Amino acid sequence: MSRARVTAAIRGWFAARDFVEVETPALQVSPGNEAHLHAFATEAVGIAGERAPLYLRTSPEFAAKKLLAAGEPRMFELARVWRNRERGPLHHPEFTLLEWYRAGEPYETLMADCASLLAVAAEAAGAKALIHRDCSIDPLAEPERVTLAEAFDRFAGIDLLARLGDRDALAAEAMGQGVRTAPDDTWADVFSRVLVEKIEPRLGRERATILCEYPVSEAALARPKTSDPRVAERFELYACGVELANCFGELTDPNEQRRRFEAEMAEKARVYGERYPIDEDFLAALGAMPEASGGALGLDRLVMLATGARRIEQVLWGPVAET
Template sequence: MPELQPSPWWSPDRHADRRPFLIARNRITTAVRAWFEARDFVEVETPALQVSPGNEAHLHAFATEAIGPGGGRSPLYLRTSPEFAAKKLLAAGEIRTFELARVWRNRERGPLHHPEFTLLEWYRVGETYETLMADCAGLLAVAAEAAGTDVLSFRGLSIDPLADPQRLTLAEAFDRFAKIDLLATVEADGATDRDALAAAAAGIAVRVAPDDTWADVFSRVLVEKIEPRLGRERATILCDYPVSEAALARPKAADPRVAERFELYACGVELANCFGELTDPAEQRRRFEIEMAEKTRVYGERYPVDEDFLTALARMPDASGGALGLDRLVMLAAGASHIEQVLWAPVAEAP
């Protein structure tokens, strides 16, 4: 006898189980909007259809095409983030913006991943990325208050959302949790020593394949040895990424081996990714080409560069920007264990 399949999300009993999480989502969304508006941010709406979905090697987009009145066809993509359009608005003169943006990423599905999700993205012109660290701490507190809880929790871990986040650089994290001198494998110009990092990783029983790049080894150590240790008891801000792992962030003035990038973790879950924004179009193009060369090598495809974005980047003022997974924040504040519990209408899963 074939195994019975779970009831669909719209069955009344299943919806009744999910509804408390969904009502919490609404309260959190309302509170987040109010938090930004109280700080003189303008809520914006940017298009979901883009000529480029982004140029990061391991982000995968949904492709479509536009058909003109005369029948001409041109490729378009559903955005993986609103970043390019949001930065064009900064070039146009906006100072503080935020968007609760619906975004799409292919090849992603699981307890913390969904092909369609909501990304909270915000920008501050003329302000440092340290300001975004304070923003992230504030958003944790706002979400908890809106959900009526004094803890954020996931898979048996919980944190105090009102506690100041711990700050930890990537170099400190690799040393503390993996006993690896990360920056010894990064040159002053950002070039990386794959063999040195691979040898160090192999020495702590992290698998290294012959065709792994430095970035592959870096990611595997991060996922296996470091991320599970982050965001325990209080949130963790993991900062100062090697510049090769921060394609849209500017290098730190004090140490060009690392970039003004940080990620926010709570209960072992990555919640946010924030930058001091790169505004050099020539350098940005160079980094995009590196990313697309890697995408071609690994996946046999590449995405176009948004030339309009690079033109706007030359006029964009110094700024900092952050992106936070709203669905994940709701999960932690509402006590959900799977992202589909906090989505009003999840996307059907392919067989």
Template sequence: MNLPSPSPWWRPDIHQDRRPFLEARGRILKAVRAWFDDRGFVEVETAGLQVSPGNEAHLHAFQTEALGLDGARRALYLRTSPEFACKSLLAAGEQRIFEISKVWRNRERGRLHHPEFTMLEWYRAEEPYESLMADCALLLALAAEAAGRPALTWRDSTCDPFAEPARLTLAEAFEDFAQIDLLATIATTGATDRDALATAATAVAVRVADDDTWSDVFSRVLVEKVEPNLGHGRPTILHEYPAAEAALARRKADDPRVAERFELYACGVELANAFGELTNATEQAARFEAEMAEKARVYGERYPIDPDFLAALQIMPEASGAALGFDRLVMLASGANHIEQVLWSPVAEICP
């Protein structure tokens, strides 16, 4: 038989070019673990196989199958995040935890996306989500110091990891970069006005299809008009997401149109996503059902809702949690221009 050509990653010359990025990865990993340990966090290890991979409409998982001793078959999924398990540990009594783990997301591949990647998640029980904003700022500086570089870089953008992040609400960002009054399209109940947002988006040359939902239009404006402007020069924290775009976050007490969710950006790249966690199990179940109905409408499939997680949520304390894409952080801190440069063993491309 004819032997296949080896993947380019295993050629010594190419591996040698990647090695500085991989060495930086190791230093950043060691520094992050020490940082959390110094602050009294417990490192946890949760299962990669889950009953539900997550219940967000546009999140895609890898499905597998478990065989019982009696031959019975049961669908399981590779986790898209350790979130459900970590929150269950908070319900069990843990106070400060973090996990650095492999997660899997299907339909994702590109300079910033890989089907298997590393997620850093951490949780603070009985602490506000503003605490996580401070954590994110410190972690950026930590990564740059460990990599031995003075700035975060991506393509032609530079970001000072030691600068205080700018804080911008979604309403402010839509007004500043798209001239759209976002909150005018959201009722106090959280209900959204699709036509009002579509009209505003069309006026600023954002394409809107007849079958687009409010969420579709929101996402397109965010991607086209807002995100390219974030995290240049210094990091940006984009916060107070519409409640309709924060399925796992609690609503803000002073404005129920928005939720306690923020994202961290550097060099135009989204690095972290954080919540003031929703702990109302009944409301969470309803949100999951709505997300899965939308997934079924768009993709013709839905994922199960994990009853064990909902049961844990009933006794989970108030908490805040963040998820940070570790590989992306390493990329920006080390100067890599593709996510596969910072992965020791990239997953092979799907061949036609």
């Protein structure tokens, strides 16, 4: 019942702030264009037997941004989404994303939203603390803000901004910190290894952490910061070492977005031998979209922390059978 109470409280929180709840389609011509996200593929069969490929969405983002372009200023969705090749204590092939957007508001506003949602979930579940395994934190404590550059320096002794784009230099420093690398690793691969091994486990251990200002190359849907175009308006929320949310100041340049999508799909083809189509309607809408900020938060993980569950299946009404 805790899941139902948390869901109802979240709906009430957004309703009190004049957000409209939307329902966007799960079937999409493109499931998303990030290299390391994997979709479930299906197809539409017409009356005459004609067939067209479709995908179950990995996120409601493309459809929601079309609504922003159509004039919807504040919206949220509790969206069922699907990601293939993902299963573990914190991953499930079908899960729920809370996704919300604010037109005309800075992405720092979403930082405050995230802090409030932690408190809302804990109160709804009757929890005095957010708990995951050996970690317990106060859900009412103000999250700390840490940039990627600060985190790499603090936890890995690496000057991240000085190593942007320099794969060999970053790999050498990573190996010096005991992080394994491979000869065919890209800069992004090495960055991800350091992040996963040295930084993420140490985030949100005393209070929630907002990890912000990602390198632009690691923020495919976010706009660059005007004060430092090397980094993007992207942050992730962590609690008890668990990534809960991913938020952006949204990119609205369709040409730059196409370039990033094509680069992501080239990397996907290189690593996995496949690529997904680009949603041309989405790119067309992006050109009409207002400045906006948007976030995606894993509802299942939030309920896990509010109830102390150790595995995601413990907070799902009906987990997908393992194969």
